[in-house]
Amino acid sequence: MTDLQYPFEKPPEFGATLEVAPGVYWLRMPLPMALDHINLYLLEDDDGWWIVDTGMKWGKVKDYWQEVFDHSLKDKPIKGVIVTHMHPDHVGQAGWLCDRFQVPLLMTHAEYYQAHFFASFSAEHLTWSTQQYYRRVGLADDFFITMKRDFKGYAGIVEPIPSSFQRLQEGDVLTIAQQQWRVVIGSGHSPEHACLYCEALGVMLSGDQIIPKITSNVSVMPSEPEANPLLQWLNSLQRFMDFPADTLVLPAHNTPFVGIQTRVEYLMAHHQDHLLALEEACVEAKTAHQLLPVLFKRELDNSLMMMAMGECVAHLNYLIYEHKLSRTAVDGVDYYLSIDASLQQRAKPGKHRQDDLPIQV
Structure with missing residues (x-):
């Protein structure tokens, strides 16, 4: 990924902001995982501020938000909260922020209602269908029993x-400080992920759709075992090839970068390589559990198995x-x-790259 450019030498400290384009401010909040941060953004309007993503309900996140409110808002109010998608590091503090400032939440339909669904989900909902899913992939019932016993749930971190x-x-357009921000939808990582693009500024708020150094998780969940999210993901990525090469991409993790086509090409090639590696591994019949080493280098504990x-x-x-x-x-x-007769011509044995571990975003 040497063709990516990173215009900013260092990120802002937690509780501080950094202007990365006119009226666009980058801030970060901590996360309790190996990927230890999320990038959030403030968009300055003539008469206030729009928050883009919110951080997880965890640790000192509210304290860091208070530092932002105390030192970075120029005595202007919060006007609204925009959330790219329903994952807890993005929507986790939305309820608190909306209630505190009595401002609207802006979100896509599917993400909003899926957030509500997961917020009401408890260990009691881990029933026979979830157990059946994990049996089908080749895991012993002990995994399901342990998972249900240790289930903490989404509601505890939002x-x-x-x-x-x-x-x-x-295609919706939000006008903020005379600049037009167009909503661009992706799917696969989550059902209806909203990105924001401002042509005049040459800036894309990409959320988890495009991240410069990690690949977002694309998963089939027990609640929809026959889903095909990878097709949605690859189709979504293709659409982002149409944006200008000099677009400043503001992602939810890692650091802002320039080189959107280069990154999208890498992400698509990464998944195509995984697909081919799995085809090659399935010359003899295997379970999903047996195929995990094809994708991941390290041994996986229960916390990463799902x-x-x-x-x-x-x-x-x-x-x-x-x-x-x-x-x-x-x-x-x-x-x-494997059943495709062309596999022998397409195979690249020994040339595939495993991921170290699954990414938890």
């Missing part, structure tokens, strides 16, 4: 989701829908077998 919202849709398995099944489902794998159930466990 403030209560606001009871109303303003819907964002593809993310890793979801990512693996997403690739396997894609290959099934593309008629490159078959799937056969034996005693409730799915086995995958």
Whole structure:
């Protein structure tokens, strides 16, 4: 990824802001995981501020927000909260912020209602269908039993989701300080992820859709075991190839960068490489669990198994829908077998790159 350019030498400290384009400010909040931060943004309007993403309900996040309010708002009020998608590091403090300032939440329809769904989800909802999903991928029932016992849930790391919202849709335009920000929708990582693009400034707020140094998780979840999110993800990425090469991309993790086409090309090639590696590995029938080492270098503990398995099944489902794998159930466990006659010509044995671990965003 040497073709990416990083215009800013260092990120702002927690609780501080850095202007990265006229009226666009970058701030960060901590996360309790290996990926230890999320990037958030403030958009300055003539008469106030718009918050883009909010941080997780965790640790000192509220304290850092208070530092921002005390020192960075130029005595102007918060006007609204824009959330790119429903993952807890993005929507986690939205309820608190909206209630505190009595301002609207702007979010896409699917992300808003999925946030509500997960906020109400408890261990009691981990029933036979979840157990069946993990049996099908080749995990013993002990995994499900342990997962249900240790389940902490989404609600513990998000403030209560606001009871109303303003819907964002593809092509909507938000006018902020005479600048037009167009809503661009992606999917696959989450159902209806909103990015914001300002042509006049040459700036893209990309959320988790495009991140410069990590690949966002694309998973099949037990709640929709036949989903094909990787197809949605790849189709979404292709659309981002149309933006100007000099676009300043402001991602939710890592640091702002220039080089959107280069990064999108890498992300698509990364998944295509994983797909081919799985095809090659399935010359003999294997379970999803047996295929995890094809994608990931390190041994996975239970805390990472759900993310890793979801990512693996997403690739396997894609290959099934593309008629490159078959799937056969034996005693409730799915086995995958390569069926595309062209595989021998396409194969690149020994040349595939594994990920270290599944990314938790």
